[in-house]
Amino acid sequence: MPQYPNRQFLDFEQPIKTLYEEIDKLKQTAEKSKIDMSDSIRKLEDAIDDKRKDITSHLTPWQRVQLSRHPDRPYTLKYIEKMTTAFMELYGDRNVKDDKAMVGGFAQLDGETVMFIGQQKGSNTKMRQLRNFGMPNPEGYRKALRLMKLAEKFNKPIVTLIDTPGAFPGLEAEERGQGEAIARNIYEMMRLKVPVICVIIGEGASGGALGIGVGDKILMMENAWYTVISPENCSTILWRSWEKKEVAAEQLKLTATNMKNFGLVDEIVPEPAGGAHWDYAGAAELMKISILRALAEVKQVAPDTRISNRINKFCKMGFWDEL
Template identity: 75%
Template structure:
């Protein structure tokens, strides 16, 4: 994770940044004067913890959206690195090309081989361009499906990590069958014979998330979001401006607590104090423990029963009122 000098701070994290700046000044003074200032530094570090706690306990929906997009937040490859061993990445959809916005391959979780698949945004400007900011083309979803079918062939569980602002909306993606690729994945994932766990680790937007988002259990990290459209695009449609994005975020009820309340996700995975970007190891450990425990539970259920439960689970999603005519 970034060291304190290279950390990036969101607007609502500025009180924490101010304390970090004070800590840095004290460290420089200590180095120059050779005076022991460790007690003062320790007090400020305790203030950082308290301030992070205060900030994250009162986040608005829009602030959680911002947190899910934090430039220091861990992405799929970081979780794979921290959670698993012996990761072997697999490439290509055997049709068009290898889509860098989706990564996947076999790895071991506590000695058990699983197929890990997820969106990857990139950690700097060059890599974000290479990975198309986590927005997959049709070949990305076809690659994901190929890897899922491979896992099913060898009877290995599947874990997907979702973090995308949406599937790529370009003309070339539509020409190559973006909608069909996502729909095919939803159809096929419903019927996979192996256990499937889906985790929203950051942004979970629209069909881009659903393309690898059908499973026996759906998890959300505490500061992630999951909805049919981003707040900005919702604002631009309803109010013809992005200025109402904060109101749109509130109205969409896109945060993990609402998603759990609505029955769209099964479990909220806690993040380190202040967000996953503060402690990669703790964030990955929390998620790994939840995945391993759930896999043990799912493996006790016969494949046919799992499929039926999965279909029933998604068929029941949503709620409505009927008005008498």
């Protein structure tokens, strides 16, 4: 059996898979012949590290989109598990039901109680269906708002982890007020008296992301993307085909670097070499450092000033000319 990790490799990650297969062959040879192959194996392991760094240093926007969707990439609950202790998940919007695509609850972050809220995708077919592929219904956004108000009541900071291809577009979601639920969250998050830190950890698409995306500091992971529409849907609208998705990804300017240059995010959170899917603990530690730094900065500001700054921050976004 292969000794490389039981993971999926994207097209541009194939050179890494080849190196793992070479290591596997050396280990099998060493086992059969009783010859010490440790030096050769160590060199190949170093080559894997170098290749991971090399690949992620030359990624196109579309390749970053692919990395953000990597099936082995950590999701919200994994980050919470790695970053925090004593996580207590809270359920339900107290109106319709509990939306499994939106999770949240109190946890201890470096000794401080913090409310974590985020979209959650599934790691296998059954869980993807249960989590609705990370696409919340209105009750998911209403649950998120309930938890934000609970955090505000007890004066606890809020951290949201954004990872969604968009809010669920189904007829039943529209019937229950999908647009109103997202708009209400944006309105209420502007006025929260407690610190709010938002982190885009994977896909940040459309109103589905904005529904939990208003905060004092917006952080974005290195291989995440953030835009009004997915490259595939953009390609479908403009060219009537998905074949132009790579062109759409380039033109949408959706990468973390683009977002930072536009002033839409405040900080880019680095990822382990090759992407967060190679090192869950390492990715969580890098994110934790950025969150703690952002929280420390925001806490220095009085609540009323913080709300005013938050409103001004979002009102100033974008580029326009007045005639």
